[in-house]
Amino acid sequence: MKRRLFWCVALVLMGVLGGCAGPKYTVDDGRKVNEELLGNIRTYGDGENVLRPAIVRSAQLKDSECDKQWELAFSVATSFDLAEDDRVAWVRALGVDERLTVIARASDSPLQLRDKIDMVGGFSDTNSDDMMLRLAELRDSGGPFEVKLSTGKVHRVAPVQVCRGYARLAPANAPKTQDYHWLMSMHPLEVAKAGFSDDEALWLTLWSQGVSEEGGARMKTYHYGTKIAGTMYNLFTIASGLKGAAIAADAAIRTAQSAAANMASDLLKQQLLDQAREYATSKVRGELINAARSLTQSQVVGAMQQAAANRGSLSGVAWVASTVFDKADSWTYRQMEKLNANPLAGFTLHQKLVELGLASNSMVFDQERLSALSKLAEQKGRDDEVVAILGGFKPQDLVAAIPDMPLASMPVGFSYDSPDSLSATPAQALGLIESMLSMPVASAKK
DSSP states (O other): OHHHHHHHHHHHHHHHHHHTSSOOOOOOOOOOOOHHHHHHHHHHHHHHHHHHHHHHHHGGGOOTTSOEEEEOSEEEEOOTTOOHHHHHHHHHHHOOOSSEEEEEEOTTOSSOTTOEEEEETTBOOSOHHHHHHHHHHHHHHOSOEEEEETTSOEEEEOOEEEESOEEEEOOTTSTTOOEEOSSEEEEOGGGGGGOOOHHHHHHHHHHHHHHHHHHHHHHHHHHTSOOOOOHHHHHHHHEEOOHHHHHHHHHHHHHHHHHHHHHSOHHHHHHHHHHHHHHHHSSHHHHHHHOGGGOOHHHHHHHHHHHHHHHHTOOHHHHHHGGGHHHHHHHHHHHHHHTTOOTTHHHHHHHHHHHTTOOSSTTSOOHHHHHHHHHHHHHTTOHHHHHHHTTTOOHHHHHHTSOOOOOTTOOTTOBTTBGGGGGGSOOOOOOHHHHHHHOOOTTSOO
């Protein structure tokens, strides 16, 4: 009897200990979650799955003149430290739990979608923030390293070198965030709703690098120097869905909106208000989604004006970056040709977004950018193709139809001949990226 009791107790203890042997990860229990967040997570995943191969593809440029960064052939996300309902949403949308989970990959990545990472370069921790920091460090070192998966498999991964200027999508919990910086461009999540083709994803990737190449010196002049990337910045360049990144985004958005309201001219402020009201209350967007061919000139012009207003509302370093958006277009066109990609992909992405009524982003051309880029295409003998992409509208006719307004890329007091004049302008909001450069993470190891 005693022997039997002994074994019963032993089995119970083994069961208890076994249940405590490892951490429990979030599973989809079927609960109701925020449907908007769920949709945003899926849009983010779809966009990343086309962008990641484009990022690796951009490494083929091997441009000896550009400043460099390192990238990985895969991207990860985590629901670590998020609210419980949000964690369920991430599991349901992309299979992401508290561990580093692969959500996008290029074809040559040894890691597969939904792989869970348990160890990075010999480092393992249940705190995913620390794991991501280690992953960022190893990426930026440029050398190959090993990654161990939850299955026990070990893969050797090697970063690829690209031109400076990470291309990133806004986090699912702050989808309207956008910021442009010499280290990284963050695009609002709406651009991914266009459904990137491979060449359009490459265009967005190269364009983000072009902003850095064409405007890096000017942005640094405005900023009075450079900074070393901080903890939050490193985390965001590796993964999305971070609670801390959402906090930074919310704070930056509020500050940027306040700065834009205080700095913009009365005309631009009124136009921003009018555009927002028009796009929020009209049925234009719904009509355009299913009736692209019925686009009127006024609708196209309205989208371009919204793009100009969006460009003019940027603040801080992003405001300086906006002065070279047209130059980034030209830089990207030339790089696309070098990679044997379609250099008109910028026009097709622009048109897709116009047809969807999504113009609060940098991928829709305003009058200045459309005019400059269409002239470059014309010089290459591709003007007829551009007209066809734009639904039969000639760029010069669209530009001529736009009422006179201050160019969004020309801040008062700025001179192309003397970019130092930017240092005399009033201080504006730093923006999300600048905020993240100095924002620590409480849980990150020092």
